[in-house]
Amino acid sequence: MLATRQPVLRRFWYPVMPQALVDQGPQPFTLLGEKIVLWRDGSGRYAAMADRCPHRSAALSKGWVDGDALVCPYHGWAYDGRGACVRVPQRPDSGGLKGTAVRSFACTERYGHVWVALDEPLAPIPDWTEESDAAYRRIDQFYEPWNCAGFRLMENSFDNAHIHFVHRRTFGDINDPNPPQPTIERFDHGFVARSDVPVFNTELQKKNLRDDSAFTVRHITAHWYMPFLRRLQIRYPNGLDHIIVTAATPIGDGSCQVVQFCLRNDTEAEATAADIIAFDRRVTEEDREVLEGTDFDAPLDMNSGVERHMPSDQPGLLMRRMLLELLATHGETEQTRHYPSRQAAE
Ligand code: FES
Ligand SMILES: [Fe+2]
Structure with a gap:
């Protein structure tokens, strides 16, 4: 079985990274061949999104967190935890670009780790x-x-x-x-x-x-x-x-x-x-x-x-x-x- 060729495997929760690592700043990870970025916003919520800015494809994991937004390192576009573009510095009055979004994934914390499911989970994270x-x-x-x-x-x-x-x-x-x-x-x-x-x-x-x-x-x-x-x-x-x-x-x-x-x-x-x-x-x-x-x-x-x-x-x-x-x-x-x-x- 080649894991990346079985889309149903995207429908499970995986512990991806220790929370302490994500707390240091945005981190890249490749899950089932999908490049993602994990980050924690200013309110303490963890988020997982595609690690690619829709502007010119820069890796968002090389960016930084500003309040509740993840800032792209290339031209500063900013995204919230659901991936919506909330700020474009070159168009300060726009409040972001409507319809521009980075794909986001289910993300939560348990047992000191950040867990991610790429598609709708089939089973919950076990309760221990x-x-x-x-x-x-x-x-x-x-x-x-x-x-x-x-x-x-x-x-x-x-x-x-x-x-x-x-x-x-x-x-x-x-x-x-x-x-x-x-x-x-x-x-x-x-x-x-x-x-x-x-x-x-x-x-x-x-x-x-x-x-x-x-x-x-x-x-x-x-x-x-x-x-x-x-x-x-x-x-x-x-x-x-x-x-x-x-x-x-x-x-x-x-x-x-x-x-x-x-x-x-x-x-x-x-x-x-x-x-x-x-x-x-x-x-x-x-x-x-x-x-x-x-x-x-x-x-x-x-x-x-x-x-x-x-x-x-x-x-x-x-x-x-x-x-x-x-x-x-x-x-x-x-x-x-x-x-x-x-x-x-x-
Ligand atoms: S590539 Fe991200 S803002 Fe330009
Ligand atoms: Fe063993």
Whole structure:
């Protein structure tokens, strides 16, 4: 599936950028191949618009905010958060140019990030109660582009078989390569997968988990929110929750922006954010190393012959089925073109 060729994928919310970054001034981003600008107006409202001035096509992200308007850096035309042209300095009495507008997109803030939907959203941004639960803290972890398709990161998150190999240096036991398979329940535009996975504890994890055992068990409740968002709740035997929220926000067909934060029911005195990020960084780099080598045009048709499967691939196969259903419901079909390798596509 090539993400930019599926218009229905424009109908989902994506966390695009940390609010703190947008608060510094207008920022460019490419979402599903669409160049957009994110900015915050003088009244504190976030906005997302096409990053192109209709006058002479300058990038509005190189402009600046003046009151509730975004000013184009080229000749100073100004636009409000809905994209309407409200001021043309060369025609001071005009009050802007009627009928001149930049395309604007649905935009809101949740969980410390600015979210954007390019077309009318099919599903809401998930509600996670931990955000307003005083027992939990949010730790922002990663914000960086990866050279792989968002889908590859999603299926990886639900693939228990990869743990024992990809993560053999951080928590996976390579001597026990047959992982327990999750039980899966579907819901609208996603599913939840539950499993208990035995893992080993590094010295750093013993500290982070406040658990000196050589081995422990991860009680996993993992939600997939179509198409590129997952919430991985890991509950340890001592009651500690380490909930990792990861989005593979699609930049284009072969790249995604990894947006990750975690929610934990402990305190900085018990485990420092720096130590928690350090461990998750090691794990994430292990995934990245492998995923950036995968074909980005993952076939959704499991019988395409392009890929072979095994029983533990069930969550990824269900994702494929559900995405195919989505495309069929919205009158689209998967592009039949599959690239045999990354190189052929580039
Ligand atoms: S290009 Fe934007 S005002 Fe001229
Ligand atoms: Fe992984």
